[in-house]
Amino acid sequence: MxxxxxxxxxxxxxxxxxxxxxxxxxxxxxxxxxxxxxxxxxxxxxxxxxxxxxxxxxxxxxxxxxxxxxxxxxxxxxxxxxxxxxxxxxxxxxxxxxxxxxxxxxxxxxxxxxxxxxxxxxxxxxxxxxxxxxxxxxxxxxxxxxxxxxxxxxxxxxxxxxxxxxxxxxxxxxxxxxxxxxxxxxxxxxxxxxxxxxxxxxxxxxxxxxLDTGRWCPMEQRLAREMLGLPLEAPLLLFGAMGGGHDPRKGLDLLLAALEQLRAEPNLEDLQLVVFGQLAPREPPELGFPIHYTGHLHDDLSLRALYSAADLLVVPSRQDNLPNTGVEAHACGTPVVAFRTGGLPDIVDHQRTGYLAQPFEPHDLAAGIRWVLADPARRQALGHAARQRAVQLWNxxxxxxxxxxxxxxxxxxxxxxxxxxxxxxxxxxxxxxxxxx
Structure with missing residues (x-):
């Protein structure tokens, strides 16, 4: 054929x-x-x-x-x-x-x-x-x-x-x-x-x-953070470029509202943010947490390291098909927190590989982030299940x-x-x- x-x-x-x-x-x-x-x-x-x-x-x-x-x-x-x-x-x-x-x-x-x-x-x-x-x-x-x-x-x-x-x-x-x-x-x-x-x-x-799950697979988290110059011990929350804020479909405003709620969390004072897809702007926004900008990472190895370095990926989209970022993150053993909308339920198995928040409730998105980060053993189990799901569905x-x-x-x-x-x-x-x- x-x-x-x-x-x-x-x-x-x-x-x-x-x-x-x-x-x-x-x-x-x-x-x-x-x-x-x-x-x-x-x-x-x-x-x-x-x-x-x-x-x-x-x-x-x-x-x-x-x-x-x-x-x-x-x-x-x-x-x-x-x-x-x-x-x-x-x-x-x-x-x-x-x-x-x-x-x-x-x-x-x-x-x-x-x-x-x-x-x-x-x-x-x-x-x-x-x-x-x-x-x-x-x-x-x-x-x-x-x-x-x-x-x-x-x-x-x-x-x-x-x-x-x-x-x-x-x-x-x-x-x-x-x-x-x-x-x-x-x-x-x-x-x-x-x-x-x-x-x-x-x-x-x-x-x-x-997705080639042989190439897209987890790296040891500490090694991945050393490669990218990220803090070795702090919990890291990963999300896409804030430059997409002009498109309401990307849901940046919903993510910012969720982060505002997390600022008051006593157990998340060590949380740090990682933004990929853009360099630091001239006047970085004040989100209440330290922010690391990775710029555009075009090769698979760098992206694989980025997903492996993070504790979770947040996809706050109001409307999306089957975003590559969510699939790639799961293949690298990283839980995904997103809204239950569009094609995100095809990626995330709620409370097994991540968390699906009620559309479009920032407080529930914040609850999902909090739930993943609250228990290291749970986060590890979510990552393991995410990897298994990727191998099963997307090989x-x-x-x-x-x-x-x-x-x-x-x-x-x-x-x-x-x-x-x-x-x-x-x-x-x-x-x-x-x-x-």
Whole structure:
């Protein structure tokens, strides 16, 4: 079986890393997977970037070409919008290839237009890394137009100007006549697909993102802290960059409210915070605890050491799919505290591998942090169970087997649909003769 994986880049961004891991999980299981990208950074021979100078130039500028259209939409929503209007030559290349399956990932606008996706004639499997495929132009949203259909009467009050989301959703409905097989890394996202006005009747499977649990494994905590220059004895709470505070979906305000409550805890006076993904700002915020900034850690070894050094990872998101940070932390034996929302319950087994707080209650998030840190023996047991969960659910061989089954179904469905479409064009008298025989 030959599969082409399409993603805008190979390793830059969360969706890219997930797609790259799926690609290599498949290759390790014997499936001939090739990854096609507009931006190749890994230096991996199994990843193919643009093959000519013109394609390289277009790959860089295509994300900028939709800016004038996005500017017509005025919204208080900071979520990224992708109208996906600029065509490419990818459909011709894919249709002429010997691939058995085309596997799409993060392609919206930066690689393929909406019309491009509709022109692909190969069996399509599409792994969703956000909500864009069944929404309008938005990648995540709190309103329910994706469920009701994008009508003039249900436009949210914070939007004005050109209705880019309705325009984009109508183009999807017009161009995507043939159902694709959708894969969601979390049950939450799969439930959204099934409830959507656009894809409710499409085949949907839940397949988690893989992680090489042989490489992503616990390090001795003291050694990890020495490597990163972190305090050796203090309890360490890890969370992502505070630079994401402009996006309410990330829940930084909820985390800050929880930390405010923990400042008064007599048993947490030694607690220290570790922020990854950014360097210390010019004027660091006063959170009541010492803060260590790691900057951007791009290599797996440094990230593995970071998770191993921490006593727990906090993911305060209001809305998330299956964040790599939570999966990676569990593989390294680190408990995760998060809200019971989105794809976080697919990662955290409440009070077995971490703590799931009630959405979106800062006091319960604080209670979860307190509960994990209060008992060192409990924290160790949580970490051990987290590691076991990672090995069971996210090891590459298991995930590759699930994808192989999805590919077989997609091929069979496309074959059956082709036969059905051909049969419809046969004269009625011939259809009756065939049925009799």
């Amino acid at each position: 030959k599969v082409f994986q399409l993603n805008y880049s190979d390793i830059n961004g969360g969706a890219a890393r997930a797609a790259y891991r799926i690609h290599h999980a498949l290759r390790s299981s014997g499936i001939d997977s090739q990854m096609l990208v507009n931006r190749a950074s890994a230096g991996d021979w199994s990843v193919q970037g643009p093959t000519c100078q013109w394609a390289k130039v277009m790959g860089r500028i295509r994300p900028q070409l939709a800016k004038p259209l996005r500017a017509l939409l005025r919204t208080g929503n900071p979520i990224i919008h992708s109208p996906a209007i600029v065509p490419s030559t990818w459909p011709q290349r894919l249709n002429a290839s010997d691939a058995d399956v085309v596997h799409l990932h993060w392609v919206q606008g930066e690689m393929l237009s909406i019309a491009d996706i509709g022109r692909i004639r190969k069996p399509i499997v599409w792994t969703l890394h956000d909500m864009w495929a069944f929404c309008g132009a938005e990648h995540y949203t709190d309103d329910l137009r994706w469920r009701e259909g994008y009508r003039p009467g249900n436009r949210p009050a914070h939007e004005s100007g050109f209705d880019l989301n309705r325009h984009t959703w109508q183009r999807k409905r017009r161009h995507w006549r043939r159902p694709m097989h959708i894969v969601c890394p979390s049950q939450w996202l799969a439930d959204c697909v099934k409830a959507s006005a656009l894809m409710a009747n499409w085949p949907v499977s839940v397949v988690p993102n893989p 590459p061989a298991h995930v590759a087997g699930l994808y192989a089954e999805v590919y077989r179904k997609a091929i069979e469905q496309t074959r059956d649909r082709t036969v059905h479409d051909a049969y419809k064009h046969v004269p009625k008298c011939t259809q009756n003769r065939l049925n009799l025989n």
